[in-house]
Amino acid sequence: MSALVTGPDGLARPAWAESSGLLRGYYDTEWGVPVTDERGMFERISLEAFQSGLSWATILRKRPAFRAAFRGFDPDVVADFGEAEYDTLMQDAGIVRNARKIRATITNAQATVALRGRYGSGTGLAEFVWSFRPERTPLPERIEDVPTTSPESVALSKALKKEGFVFVGPTTMFALMEAAGLVDTHLTGSHRRGCSGLWDAEGESAGDPW
Template identity: 50%
Template sequence: MTRCTWAGDDPLYQAYHDTEWGVPEYDSRALWEKLVLDGFQAGLSWITILRKRDNFRAAFAGFDPHVVATWGDDDIARLLTDPGIIRHRGKIAATITNAQAYLRIDAEQGFDRFLWDYVGGKPLQTRRSTMADVPAFTPLSVQISKDLKKAGFKFCGPTIVYAFMQACGLVNDHIVPCHRHAALTTA
C-alpha cells in the first residue's frame, strides 16, 4: 500500500494518515481543536503533537472553547506545569485568545461555515505526484491566515493554516499514488 511519505513507519502516524488526515471535518469545535493543535505544532513535528493529543484534550477541557475562553493567568500558570503538553506560554495564551475569537466567529456565522466558505463548501482537489510538489502554504492559506488574525486569532500563520487545511480536508493533498487520494476525491 502506498502512503504519503510523511507517514513513515510509525503505526500511530500511519493510522492518523489513513483515517484522519485529509478527511473533511465539518464540526466547528473539532475544527477549532485542530487549528489549536496545529498552532502548538509550530517549530515541532506533528508526531510530537499527535502523541500528546489526548493530554492536550485533558488539559484544555476537551477543547471546549466556552470553558477555555474564560481562562486567565492562573490557568496559564497551571498549564505551564503540565508535562503532558507543550509548555509554551505564548501558545497557551494564544489558545485562550483563540477560544474567544472562535466564539465570536461561531456566533456570527458558524466557524465551520467561515472556513468552508473559502473553498466553496467542498474540498479543493489537488493532483500532486510527489511530496516535493506539496507547498508549505498557498495564496489561499495566506488569505485565511490574514482573516483569522483580523478576527483575533494568534499562531495561525500561512504555513500553519495550510497544514490545518490539509489535516481537515479543506484541501486533498494526499499525493496521487497514495491509497487515500482517490478515496478523498469524492469526499
C-alpha cells in the same frame, strides 16, 4: 523519485506515514477527512499552532494530554481560562509548555466564541474556515510537489487575524486545510487519495462537506 512506500498491508502511503504506527493510523483515518464542527476545527487550529517548530508526531503523542488540559477543546470553557488555568497549563508536562502558544489557544477560543454571532453555534469556526476552500486541489505525485501555502491559505490567515485569532500564519493555515479536508494533498497513487469525496480525478470540486 517516488515518495510512496508500500506498507506490510500492501497499501501505498508517503514515507512519513509509514514511519510509525501512530502516524500510519492518523494518515489512514484522520488526515484529510473533512472537519465540519466548531470544536473539531478549534482543536485542529490549536494543535497546528502548537506544532509550529516541532514534529507532528510529537503533537500526536501528546494529543490525549492536550485534550485533557484544554477540556476537550471546548471553546466556551477555554475562552474562560484565566491566570490560574494558564499557570496550571504551564506546569503540565504532558503538553507543550510554550507560554505564547498556550495564551494563543485561549485567545483563539475567545475568537471562536465571538464568531458565533455571525455563523451560529456548532459550526461557526468550521463554516468560516471552509469559506476559503479553493475551487481546485493539488495533484501531487511527490512530496516535493506539495505546496506549503496557497492564495487561499494566505487569505484565510489574514481573515482569521482580523477576527482576533493568533498563530494562524499562511503556512500553518495550509497545513490546517490539508488536515481538515479543504484540500487533498494525498499523493496520487496513495490509497487515501480522494478519501474526502470532495474532488474528482482532475482536482476539481465534486462535493460539499455540509
